[in-house]
Amino acid sequence: MTKVFVKVHELWLEMLMASFMSQNLESKRNLNDFSDILFRHFTWIERLLIKEGIEYDYNRDQIPIKVENLKVILQDLMRRINEVLLMLALLSDDALANRIKTDLEYMLFVLEKMPDEKVTAFNMNRKYKNITLSDEATDAFTLFLFEESYKEYELIMIYNYLKAHSNEDYLNKIFQILVDESFFHLKNFGEMMAQMGILGVPRVIHKSLYQIEDVVEFLKNGIDEELAAKEECKNLSKAVAKDSIELAKFFDFINYQENYHIALMKDALQYYENKGLNV
Amino acid sequence: MVQIDSELIAHMQNPHNYGRIENADSIGIGKNPQNGEEVIVYINAVKKDNDFMIEDIAFEAIACMTTVVAGSIITNEAKGVSFEMARDLIATTLGLLENVPPEEAACSEIVALALQAAIDGFLETLKSGKKQTLIYKIKQSCSPNKEFNAVEKDEK
Structure with missing residues (x-):
């Protein structure tokens, strides 16, 4: 379960960074909202870890974000979302896993359609x-x-x-x-x-x-x-x-x-x- | 204040070797006793010829951005070199700092001393067979008017 926690942490931060990169107002708003939602997922999984008495910390890998086009970071975000989706079975709370799953699936749907733009x-x-x-x-x-x-x-x-x-x-x-x-x-x-x-x-x-x-x-x-x-x-x-x-x-x-x-x-x-x- | 160029910014955006090595062969800590800032250097080393080589290195900093940049640069230089060369690197770094204002020198000194502590800790562990984590305290101070007189060595 701690692995899901780390992956959601990384996904949340990358989504937040992507929102800063975008200059298209609609894309920026969506990315920003998604990062807020992911932070909430992060806190819910944390609560579950505490409830189950599982030791955890906020360690994570470094997150490479340097791109020239938004599409590249969007692709990476979708890769990360798919990775988390596959790991949700590890959560001991099915209702929470389902809630996160439906949020992530909607994010995939929106990210796929998001227009490309030059990143400065x-x-x-x-x-x-x-x-x-x-x-x-x-x-x-x-x-x-x-x-x-x-x-x-x-x-x-x-x-x-x-x-x-x-x-x-x-x-x-x-x-x-x-x-x-x-x-x-x-x-x-x-x-x-x-x-x-x-x-x-x-x-x-x-x-x-x-x-x-x-x-x-x-x-x-x-x-x-x-x-x-x-x-x-x-x-x-x-x-x-x-x-x-x-x-x-x-x-x-x-x-x-x-x-x-x-x-x-x-x-x-x-x-x-x-x-x-x-x- | 340090002049900032694109190379420094690249280190700030993505500090090299930042993080920790799980089950590292040795951990060394540089500490600023005045403000509690700390740099932790993790190394894995292997025997090479008559010396040891730093095979992998990582660092964490509870410190300002200038220290993080110093950590990024110094650990980059230390990766893949022998202990002897790493000691030269530490001596060169500390030598270069003699003409730098103390508040700026402290940021690089704390990294150099953490690396020194990791190397010394590795050798002491080898000698005693008991894991040693050394903490070296810096001489420079972030406040130009106050100076610490001695390098203190503590065992954690």
Whole structure:
């Protein structure tokens, strides 16, 4: 069953990357929706693994995505879907396997008909829309996108893991909001990376990062990291302000969103401390 | 800040040798005690002539993107070479870092020391017959004003 879990993880990420590559609005929307559905499959299989007491982690293979035409990645997605379809018999929950099967079959149907298009997400032009940035600002922006896209993926996986292993409704509500927020950021950064021609799949996360021994300490450190991220957004906003109001406003927006994350993490921290909980 | 070119971006998009080797012959860890960043290097080695050769290598990084790029480059260089050549590579890397600002040097140093720990761990395991995972702590600091004075060696 862990093998299906890994394969769905890889399929979900490749589908998400494909959605960043596509510039056809309808294809992009479908790919994006499918990646959301696949993430839900991933969480359902995870729940089943926990229920059955099967050990698992978020390890996976690297996912090659560099293509010149969308058709190539679509073919690979269909190959992966067929692979998962063949493995569904390994799931111990027939109802879940059937639910996933019908979703995957519909995805195959849509992907087969999806139009081909030229992919520019890897051309390394490092231009965002029609904005001209200085070399220094372009380098800073490039590094920011790589660091932060990984960070958001990491946060999705951490909060997802915490949620999967917690029976506290209040905490789970907070973890789910944080997962959703990180998805929003990851999608924004992914779109920007594709525009800049530097799209890459976030690297595999080391299990010590999500199999957290001390959640209270993790939340305290996390709050500090969010504060540092606010500073970085503030600096980036200043660095690009003279070249692009649009980008500066975007970084301000991300900066202000961190306030909300910090408030949620403080809430979770207080809940843990009040209830004397820890993993 | 490091100047970014297409070669560096290619390493960021797809870091070479990233991941782990299950049941690796040796695992070495480089650690930044100041901020908890870690690089884990996995190697499989085979006897060749009077030395050993790194047959396979992989790394994982709980660290920034610059460290990941350094890991991608250094492990690429180390793959398929003898321990002696790998030691030269480590010495060259550490030598090159002497003129680099500490906050930038730390990223490559942590990878070089993890590789060193994997090689030393392999040889110590061979000698003692007991698996050794070594952790080497870096000298450089990500904060330019604070420096660590000694390379510490711990056994996990």
